[in-house]
């Protein structure tokens with residue numbers, strides 16, 4: 698009888714520990730989503746590559762799309778399409794050095810919300826409603842590694858992530874370029890957040 702009581706006590710302790718741990722993990726993760734999302738979800742995200750881009754850009758962006766397809770694509774699946782109208786993410790590149798709003802960034806994401814066209818670039822313009830598709834614009838003349846890293850970050854924006862606060866998340870592709878915690882590919886924290894949104 699005594700043994701059984703001890704067993705029950707230990708079981709309760711284990712359960713409580715697990716519950717508290719999961720709460721603290723959730724608290725850690727939960728600061729870089731705003732709740733709005735790509736309307737069609739992430740179970741099959743179609744992407745389109747502007748054919749005017751070089752093969753370096755095309756290959757690097759494909760690599761970036763695939764890097765979001767984590768754990769056997771359990772959460773996010775991606776498919777390249779050649780028809781722009783069936784794509785949720787369109788990629789292009791250009792020299793925008795003379796555009797003061799974006800000249801320091803390597804890329805930016807525009808959101809297409811039903812009827813109102815694409816939003817202007819910038820963190821302040823993150824949509825307050827769900828969106829139908831995105832246009833990711835990358836700066837030209839980037840290296841392969843820079844394209845992969847930048848595309849991974851912009852894809853995160855398109856899927857519904859904003860920039861995390863420095864003190865909370867250990868590592869993320871969604872930190873800004875000047876952060877030491879910024880990775881060049883999605884982390885488990887990023888995918889966990891995506892999983893929460895959809």
Ligand SMILES: [Zn+2]
Nearest residue numbers: 850854860873
């Ligand atoms: Zn960003």
